[in-house]
Amino acid sequence: MSKVGVIGTGNFGLALANLLAINKKQVLIFARREEIAEKLNKTREHKGQIINERVTASNDLEFIAKECKLLFPIVPSNNFESLLNQLSPFLTPEHILIHGTKGLHITADINEVKHLDKSQVLTMSELILKNTCVERVGCIAGPNLAKELAAEEIAGTVIASRYNDVIKEGKKALNSPVFNVYGSNEIKGVEIASILKNYIAIASGMLEGMGYGDNSKALLITRGMAEMVFFGKAFGASEKAFMGLAGIGDLMATCNSKLSRNFRVGYNLAKGIKVDETLNEIKEVAEGIKTIKVVKLLKSYGFNSPLADALYKIVYEDWDITKGLEYLMSLPVSDDIDFIK
Amino acid sequence: MPHVIENMEDWPIYRSYNNNEEFLEKVKDKVLQHLSWLNLGEENTFRKELKNIVYQEKIRLSKTPWKSDDPKEKIFWNEIKRQFKSVKDIDNKGDAEEFDLEILNKILDFYGKEMVANFKPSTFRFAQKALPYIYSRLINSFPQALYKIFSSTDMLYDRMKISGDLDHLRKLENMGTLIVVPTHYSNLDSPTIGLSLNNIGLSGFTYGAGINLFTIKSLSNFMHNIGAYKVDRRRKHKLYLETLKSYSTVALTEGVNSLFYPGGSRSQSGMLEEKLKLGLLGTALDAQRINLQDGNKKKIFIIPVTLNYHYVLEAKKLIENHLKNEGKEDYLEDENATPFGLIKRTYKVITSNPGMTVSFAPALDVFGNKVDEEGESISKIGNKVDIADYFKLNGSIIRDVQRDQQYTQILGERILKEFKENTVVLSSNLVAYVAFQIIRKRFNQFTVFETLSLPKDETIVSGIEFKIVLDRIRDRLKVLEEDKKIILSSDLNLPTEELMNVGIKKVGSSHPTYVLRKNKNGVISTRSMKLLYYYHNKLSSYGLDEYI
Numbered sequence: 001m002s003k004v005g006v007i008g009t010g011n012f013g014l015a016l017a018n019l020l021a022i023n024k025k026q027v028l029i030f031a032r033r034e035e036i037a038e039k040l041n042k043t044r045e046h047k048g049q050i051i052n053e054r055v056t057a058s059n060d061l062e063f064i065a066k067e068c069k070l071l072f073p074i075v076p077s078n079n080f081e082s083l084l085n086q087l088s089p090f091l092t093p094e095h096i097l098i099h100g101t102k103g104l105h106i107t108a109d110i111n112e113v114k115h116l117d118k119s120q121v122l123t124m125s126e127l128i129l130k131n132t133c134v135e136r137v138g139c140i141a142g143p144n145l146a147k148e149l150a151a152e153e154i155a156g157t158v159i160a161s162r163y164n165d166v167i168k169e170g171k172k173a174l175n176s177p178v179f180n181v182y183g184s185n186e187i188k189g190v191e192i193a194s195i196l197k198n199y200i201a202i203a204s205g206m207l208e209g210m211g212y213g214d215n216s217k218a219l220l221i222t223r224g225m226a227e228m229v230f231f232g233k234a235f236g237a238s239e240k241a242f243m244g245l246a247g248i249g250d251l252m253a254t255c256n257s258k259l260s261r262n263f264r265v266g267y268n269l270a271k272g273i274k275v276d277e278t279l280n281e282i283k284e285v286a287e288g289i290k291t292i293k294v295v296k297l298l299k300s301y302g303f304n305s306p307l308a309d310a311l312y313k314i315v316y317e318d319w320d321i322t323k324g325l326e327y328l329m330s331l332p333v334s335d336d337i338d339f340i341k
Numbered sequence: 342m343p344h345v346i347e348n349m350e351d352w353p354i355y356r357s358y359n360n361n362e363e364f365l366e367k368v369k370d371k372v373l374q375h376l377s378w379l380n381l382g383e384e385n386t387f388r389k390e391l392k393n394i395v396y397q398e399k400i401r402l403s404k405t406p407w408k409s410d411d412p413k414e415k416i417f418w419n420e421i422k423r424q425f426k427s428v429k430d431i432d433n434k435g436d437a438e439e440f441d442l443e444i445l446n447k448i449l450d451f452y453g454k455e456m457v458a459n460f461k462p463s464t465f466r467f468a469q470k471a472l473p474y475i476y477s478r479l480i481n482s483f484p485q486a487l488y489k490i491f492s493s494t495d496m497l498y499d500r501m502k503i504s505g506d507l508d509h510l511r512k513l514e515n516m517g518t519l520i521v522v523p524t525h526y527s528n529l530d531s532p533t534i535g536l537s538l539n540n541i542g543l544s545g546f547t548y549g550a551g552i553n554l555f556t557i558k559s560l561s562n563f564m565h566n567i568g569a570y571k572v573d574r575r576r577k578h579k580l581y582l583e584t585l586k587s588y589s590t591v592a593l594t595e596g597v598n599s600l601f602y603p604g605g606s607r608s609q610s611g612m613l614e615e616k617l618k619l620g621l622l623g624t625a626l627d628a629q630r631i632n633l634q635d636g637n638k639k640k641i642f643i644i645p646v647t648l649n650y651h652y653v654l655e656a657k658k659l660i661e662n663h664l665k666n667e668g669k670e671d672y673l674e675d676e677n678a679t680p681f682g683l684i685k686r687t688y689k690v691i692t693s694n695p696g697m698t699v700s701f702a703p704a705l706d707v708f709g710n711k712v713d714e715e716g717e718s719i720s721k722i723g724n725k726v727d728i729a730d731y732f733k734l735n736g737s738i739i740r741d742v743q744r745d746q747q748y749t750q751i752l753g754e755r756i757l758k759e760f761k762e763n764t765v766v767l768s769s770n771l772v773a774y775v776a777f778q779i780i781r782k783r784f785n786q787f788t789v790f791e792t793l794s795l796p797k798d799e800t801i802v803s804g805i806e807f808k809i810v811l812d813r814i815r816d817r818l819k820v821l822e823e824d825k826k827i828i829l830s831s832d833l834n835l836p837t838e839e840l841m842n843v844g845i846k847k848v849g850s851s852h853p854t855y856v857l858r859k860n861k862n863g864v865i866s867t868r869s870m871k872l873l874y875y876y877h878n879k880l881s882s883y884g885l886d887e888y889i
Contacts (some may be wrong), residue, residue: 002735002736069735069736088722089724092726092727092730093708093720093726093727093728093730093731094730094731094733094734130721131722132722133720133721133722133724133726135708135731135747135748135751136744162747163743163744163747164741164743164744165734165739165741165743165744169734
C-alpha cells in the first residue's frame with residue numbers, strides 16, 4: 001500500500017497526519033528543517049501533539065513525492081508558492097494534491113497596489129494548477145480546529161475537487177469513526193468559504209472581547225455568511241458550498257472558539273492588544289488579517305462586503321472598534337435572504 | 342508536398358474501412374461493453390429504454406422527414422416494434438434479457454451500417470486529379486481574365502495560404518493519430534480543410550458529415566468513399582450518441598486520422614468559438630487511454646486549426662439567424678448540395694479569398710499539453726510528462742468517465758486558447774473591426790441592435806478618422822502578436838492608406854451588397870451593417886475596443 005504525504009508541520013498538518021495514521025496509513029510528513037524532522041522522529045512529539053508511530057518525518061521532498069502519490073500540502077499561504085517551486089520538479093500527473101491552506105495567493109504586493117485584478121488573486125488549488133503539472137487537485141476544509149482533531153474528538157470535513165477520484169482517494173485515506181469526510185465538486189466555493197470565514201472569526205472575537213452575547217454573534221455569523229456568498233458569486237463560485245461544512249460549519253466553529261487564531265486576534269484587539277502582538281504570541285499566521293486587505297483591494301468587482309469594510313477600517317486605519325460597530329449597524333438593511341436567488 | 346505514407350493502401354483509413362465489418366463489430370462491442378448510455382432504475386427497464394428509442398425514431402421519421410432518409414428505415418423500425426409486440430409472452434427472465442439484447446444488437450447493426458464510411462483510393466485519386474479539370478470547366482463560366490489567372494489547382498493553393506509548423510505535423514503522422522479541430526464558419530470549411538490536409542501530405546481523414554448532405558447520390562457516394570461517416574443530428578438519444586462516440590473512438594484506436602468541429606455548428610455571429618462541444622473531443626481521451634492500456638504506443642495528437650476568410654458565403658444568413666437569436670443551426674436540406682454545386686461554391690470562396698489563411702496551431706496531446714519534435718508531451722510548466730500518469734490511480738491506468746470529462750474540459754479550454762492565439766488577422770477583419778467600432782462608439786448609448794438599424798447617413802466614416810483608428814488598432818495588434826496572442830497577415834505591414842484600400846476591397850467581396858466601400862472623396866460607407874458586424878466580430882474577443 002502506498003504511503004500518504006503531509007507537507008507542513010503546523011498544528012493542522014500534524015493533526016491530519018495523525019488522523020491518516022489512525023486510519024492505518026503509513027504517513028510521511030515533510031518538515032522544512034532537518035532538525036525538526038529528526039526531533040519529531042525521535043521524540044514523537046511536536047507543538048504539544050503526540051505523533052502517531054505510523055508517521056515518519058522527513059525533510060526530503062523528492063523522497064516524499066516518490067513514495068506518496070497522495071499529498072496533503074498544509075502550509076501558510078505566504079509560503080505556498082515557494083513550497084510548490086521546490087516540490088514541482090518531483091511531481092507527475094499521477095499525483096493527487098489535496099491542500100488544507102485557508103488563504104489566497106496574491107501575485108502583487110498588497111502593500112503597494114491600490115486595486116487588485118481577479119487574475120492576481122489565486123486560491124491554493126489554482127496556484128497548484130499554475131505551478132505544477134498536477135491536474136488532480138482538491139482541498140480539505142471544514143470545522144477542523146487542530147487541537148480538537150488532535151484530541152480525536154468527533155469531527156467532519158469536506159474534500160472538494162472537480163475530480164471524483166480525488167474525493168474518493170481523500171475519503172479513503174481519512175474517513176474514520178471519529179472523522180467523517182464529505183465530498184463536493186464545488187472546489188472554488190469551498191476554498192472561498194474557508195478563506196473568508198477567517199475575517200468573520202476576527203469580528204466574532206471582537207464581539208466576544210467587547211462582551212456582546214449570542215444574539216450579536218448570531219447576527220454576525222448570518223450576515224457574515226451572506227457576505228461570503230456575495231464574494232463567492234462575484235468570483236465564479238456557486239452558493240452551494242457556503243451551506244456546507246466549509247461554509248456555515250466552519251463559521252460556527254471558528255466564530256465560537258477561542259482555539260481559533262483569527263478569533264483570538266479579534267478578541268485581543270477588543271482588549272486593546274495590537275494584531276502584531278497577538279501574532280507574535282501565537283507564533284502562527286492569522287490568514288484573516290491578509291484577507292481583509294485583499295477583499296478591500298477587490299472592491300471594484302462590486303460585491304457587498306460591509307463587514308470586511310468595517311474590519312479594514314479597524315485593523316488598517318486604526319478605527320476604534322466601537323466606531324466600526326456603529327458604522328456597521330448604521331448601514332441600510334435589505335431582505336433577510338438576499339444572497340440566494 | 343508528397344504524402345508522408347506514400348502508398349494509400351497503407352493508410353489507416355484504408356485499412357480500417359476496407360474491412361468495415363470488423364470495424365463495426367468493434368464499435369458495437371464498445372457500446373455493449375459499458376452500457377453507460379443506459380439509465381436504468383426501478384421505473385426504467387432495459388426494455389422500456391429500447392422501446393423509447395424505437396418511439397423516438399418513428400417520431401423523427403414522421404415529424405421531421407428528410408429526403409436523405411432511407412425508405413427501408415421505416416420498415417426496420419416497424420419490424421422492431423412488431424417484435425416487441427410478439428415478445429409479451431416470454432416469461433423467463435433470462436430469455437427476455439436475451440431477446441432485448443438481440444434487439445439492441447439489431448439496432449446497433451442498423452446504426453453502424455448507416456454511419457460507416459469508406460475509403461476508396463481510386464475515388465481519392467480521382468478527386469485529386471479531377472480537380473484541375475473541374476475547375477477549368479467551371480472557370481469557363483467566369484470572366485476570361487479569371488480563367489487565365491486561376492487555371493490550375495496550383496494557382497488555387499497560391500491563393501490559399503497554409504501556415505504553421507507543417508513539417509512537424511508530417512513528422513507526427515508517423516508517430517501517432519491526428520485529430521484536426523478547426524474553427525467553423527462555413528459549410529465549405531470541410532473542402533477547404535480537405536485541400537489543405539492533402540496539400541500537406543497527410544493521409545486520409547475521416548469525419549462526420551450531416552446525413553442531410555447525402556441526399557444526392559453521386560455526392561453521397563463521393564463523400565462516403567473519401568471517409569465521411571453519416572451523422573444524423575436529429576437523433577438526440579443516448580444510444581445513438583454513444584454509438585457515434587464509439588465509432589469515433591474505434592476509428593482513433595485504429596489509427597485513422599479524424600476531423601472534428603469542436604464548436605459544433607458554424608459560428609453564426611462570425612466570432613471565434615467561445616465554448617466547445619466536448620462529446621466527440623472526449624473520444625480522443627478515451628482512445629488514448631485504450632491505446633495505453635493495450636500497449637499501443639501510438640499517441641493521439643490534437644491539431645487546432647483556424648480558418649481565416651475575407652469572405653464567408655453564408656455570412657448574411659448566419660448573422661441574421663444569430664440576430665434573431667434562433668441559436669440553433671437549421672438542418673434544412675441544402676438544395677444546392679450537388680457535387681458540382683459544392684465544388685463551384687468552394688471555388689467561389691477560394692477565389693474570393695485571395696490571401697485566406699488556414700493556420701495550423703502547434704500540436705497538443707489529449708490533455709492540451711504541447712508536444713515536442715519527438716511527440717513527447719511538455720506540461721504547462723515546461724517539464725516532460727508521461728501521459729499514462731494522467732490516467733493512473735494507485736499505479737494502474739484506470740477508466741474513469743468523470744475524470745476524463747474534466748480532462749476533456751481542460752483540453753477544450755486549451756483548444757480555445759490555440760484558436761485565439763492562432764487566428765490570423767486579415768486586412769478585411771481589421772477594416773471591418775475599425776469601421777464598425779467607430780460607428781458603434783459614435784452611438785455608444787445604443788444597443789447593438791439599434792446600431793445595426795442606423796440610417797445610412799449615420800454609418801459614414803471619414804477616411805481621416807478611419808486611418809487614425811486603423812493605426813491605433815494595428816499598433817495594439819502588433820503588441821498582441823509580440824506576446825504571441827494573435828498572428829498578423831503580411832497585409833498588416835502595408836502603409837495605412839494601402840492597408841485600408843486592400844481591406845475594404847477584400848472584406849466580404851462576393852456578397853451582392855458591398856460591406857465597405859470608399860468613394861472618390863475618401864469617405865467610407867457600408868451597405869450592410871449586419872455583414873459589417875459579422876466580419877467585425879472576428880476580432881471582438883481581443884479587448885481592442887478600448888483602443889478605438
